[in-house]
Amino acid sequence: MRRREFVQRGATLAGGAALLGFSPTTADAGQAHEQQRETAPELAPLQSRLADAPAPISESERVQRRDKAQRLMKELGYSAMLIEPGPNMMYFTGIDWSRSERLFAFILPQTGKGIVISPGFEEGRAANQVDGRFDIRVWQEHESPEALVAGVLKDWGATTGKLGVDGSARTFVFNEMAHAAPAMQMATAEAITNACRGIKSAHEIEIMRFANQITLETYRAAFKTLRAGMTQAELAKNVLDGFSKLGFPGGFALVLFGESSAYPHGLPKPRTLEANQVVLIDGGTSVHGYQSDMTRTVVFGQPAPEAQKVFGIVHEAQRQAVAFAGPGKKCGEVDGVARKVVADAGYGPAYRTFTHRLGHGIGMEGHEWPYLVQGSQIVLQPGMTFSDEPGIYQYGKFGIRLEDILAITENGAEMMTPTQTSLSPMLV
Numbered sequence: 001m002r003r004r005e006f007v008q009r010g011a012t013l014a015g016g017a018a019l020l021g022f023s024p025t026t027a028d029a030g031q032a033h034e035q036q037r038e039t040a041p042e043l044a045p046l047q048s049r050l051a052d053a054p055a056p057i058s059e060s061e062r063v064q065r066r067d068k069a070q071r072l073m074k075e076l077g078y079s080a081m082l083i084e085p086g087p088n089m090m091y092f093t094g095i096d097w098s099r100s101e102r103l104f105a106f107i108l109p110q111t112g113k114g115i116v117i118s119p120g121f122e123e124g125r126a127a128n129q130v131d132g133r134f135d136i137r138v139w140q141e142h143e144s145p146e147a148l149v150a151g152v153l154k155d156w157g158a159t160t161g162k163l164g165v166d167g168s169a170r171t172f173v174f175n176e177m178a179h180a181a182p183a184m185q186m187a188t189a190e191a192i193t194n195a196c197r198g199i200k201s202a203h204e205i206e207i208m209r210f211a212n213q214i215t216l217e218t219y220r221a222a223f224k225t226l227r228a229g230m231t232q233a234e235l236a237k238n239v240l241d242g243f244s245k246l247g248f249p250g251g252f253a254l255v256l257f258g259e260s261s262a263y264p265h266g267l268p269k270p271r272t273l274e275a276n277q278v279v280l281i282d283g284g285t286s287v288h289g290y291q292s293d294m295t296r297t298v299v300f301g302q303p304a305p306e307a308q309k310v311f312g313i314v315h316e317a318q319r320q321a322v323a324f325a326g327p328g329k330k331c332g333e334v335d336g337v338a339r340k341v342v343a344d345a346g347y348g349p350a351y352r353t354f355t356h357r358l359g360h361g362i363g364m365e366g367h368e369w370p371y372l373v374q375g376s377q378i379v380l381q382p383g384m385t386f387s388d389e390p391g392i393y394q395y396g397k398f399g400i401r402l403e404d405i406l407a408i409t410e411n412g413a414e415m416m417t418p419t420q421t422s423l424s425p426m427l428v
Contacts, residue, residue, distance in 0.1 A: 014169040039241045042224040049214060054206045056288040058092070059133070061203065065092055065196055072192045073110045074262050080160030081108045081189045082152055082177070084169045084243060087364040090289055095129045103145035103173060106134070109156045117149055146173070146180035153181060155322035164189030187212035194369045198361060199383040204290065205407050208363070208385060209416040211248075211292035212405050214426070215284050216417050218242035219296050222281070226300050230273045232257055235281070243285045251285035251292075261297065264356060264391065276301035277424070278398040284366065290365045293387050294417070295403030298425040308345075310392050310400045311423050317341035317390035318402050318419065321358060321372075325386075325406065325413035331376035334358060338390045339374070347392050359387040362405060384408040388415070 069092065073081060083106045085097035095116070097104050104122065107115040113134060118126040120138040130136060139145045139153060155160065160183045165174050167190035178186050200208070204390045232255040239253035240316045256263075257271040261280040273279065279301050284292035299307055317338040324337045335358040339348070341406050347353040357373035360366075362385055372386050382405070391401030405416045420428055 002418060039245070040225045040238050040269075043221050043238065043245055044339060045240050046217070046221055046242055046245040046246035048245070049217075052210070053247075053287055054203065054210055057203070057207075059094065061201070062094055063093060066114065069108060069192050070110055071165070072195055073108075076191055077162055078164045078187070078189070078192065079110055079184070080156065081164040081192060082106075082149065082166060082169070082173075083108070083193075084166045084173065085188070086166075086168055087289075087368075088166055088168065088197070091193075091197055091364055095126075097126075097129070099170070103139075103149075105145075105149065105173075107149060109158070112156075117152070119144055119145075124245075144176070144180065146176040149177065150180040150184075153184065159183055161185065162187050167193060184226055188295055190356055190369070198272065198369055199381055199405040200363060200385055200407070201383065202284055204363065205383070205385065207288050207290045208292065208407075211285060211287040211290055212294060212416045213288065214243070214246050214248055215292040215294045218246060218285075219281060219283075219294065220428055223279075223296075223298060223428055226273065226279065226425055228275060228300075232260070232271055235273075235279070236283075237242055239281060239283050248285045248287060251283060253281060253283035256280040256282075256399075258398060261401075262393045262395050262397055264393060264399065264401070273300055276304065277306060278400065280399065280401060282401070282403065289364050291322050291362055291364065293366055293403060293405060294360055295389055295401045296420055296428050297400045297402065297423070298428060299423045300425065303423045307319055307398065307400065307423060310394075310398075312346045313342060313347065314390050314392055314400050314402050315419070315421070317354075318388050318404070321388050321390070322413050322415060325380060325388075325408060326411065327380055329380045331370055331372050331378045331380065332374055334380070335372045335374050335376070338388075342390065342392060353359055353392045353394060354390060355393055356391070359406075360391055361386055380408050380413075382408050382410050386401075 028061040040153045085099050089095050089106055091151050092104050102119045116134050116136045118136055118138050120140045123138050126136055139148045162185040167188045225238045236253040236255040243251045256266050257273050258277045260267045260271055261278045279300050280297045282295040321338040322332050325334045338358045342354045343349050359372035361368045361370050387403050389403030393399035402420055404419050406413045
């Protein structure tokens with residue numbers, strides 16, 4: 001399970017109860033209790049924004065994606081590509097399918113139309129999603145789906161060559177394909193999928209910008225619910241309720257109070273809100289399958305001078321990173337710019353207080369290729385999208401993290417939403 005998926009599931013379970021050290025039974029009971037509580041009155045002004053959302057990705061856009069993948073396959077010497085259910089399958093086909101022990105896959109040849117591989121008893125459901133766009137080949141319960149794939153490759157004249165297997169595929173799929181097509185070279189398809197998904201279209205960026213605007217609108221409403229004695233789980237629920245009222249239920253909300261904020265993913269014990277305490281929310285939602293991710297750190301009451309100082313440093317690190325980023329720059333260099341700000345202010349060196357990389361790619365997954373991390377030689381290109389999230393964490397005290405999503409443009413980089421300029425909950 002990816003880190004973001006863990007955080008999302010844990011936070012959704014009773015507003016982060018799993019992350020705060022409750023047993024599953026306690027968390028379930030807490031979730032049931034919270035669901036019975038009425039929505040906070042401060043969220044009442046939120047109205048559905050579904051009608052304002054950009055249009056979803058069209059089939060014509062997916063055709064262009066598959067065409068690009070096939071051009072890359074020719075350039076890189078791949079005969080075909082096998083994709084399992086998940087973000088890659090959604091990206092190239094729009095088919096939303098869950099993984100199981102039974103192989104369901106999309107195979108794209110170097111030229112021509114792709115084929116869907118489906119369990120026989122699922123053919124009708126598969127046909128509903130395929131909607132005539134691809135042929136469907138089925139396998140029965142006593143048959144090998146990998147042998148069926150090998151047969152398709154043979155029909156395509158690809159008994160030798162290189163098969164690109166989805167980088168997120170399960171090990172058994174990779175191994176069984178190696179047995180079923182021994183003359184084929186098995187390789188990861190990440191060089192293809194990353195080159196496609198890592199460069200977003202203007203339409204994708206429009207959707208992501210809207211998702212982050214929804215997140216910011218939700219945060220602004222949720223911060224109005226702060227009160228002494230409330231739990232982290234209560235505030236997390238208010239964030240999730242806000243997403244729902246705006247028409248985008250689900251998402252995740254990691255909420256940390258006080259000392260817990262000094263640990264990027266929290267401490268294993270519940271906390272209630274006290275006056276003058278740091279409040280950190282890291283969360284996001286999804287619009288048409290594209291993820292938002294935003295962190296806001298505020299103070300409930302009067303910020304301590306040290307908190308003000310640290311906020312200023314983190315804010316400057318975030319600002320300098322986006323100002324530096326642009327086409328031709330390297331991912332590792334962007335991380336270095338932000339890290340230098342923190343170190344020069346006395347909170348370095350290296351990972352002493354800024355304990356994680358600067359940012360991660362984001363799109364159909366909350367964390368995806370590429371990453372703004374020390375040493376990365378990946379060159380930035382227009383259309384790449386990242387989190388820009390420097391932080392300073394002091395164990396036993398507090399942590400401050402600011403996170404917004406940036407997009408690389410033709411001339412530089414730009415944030416998708418206004419950045420935070422104050423520790424006041426009312427000025428986020």
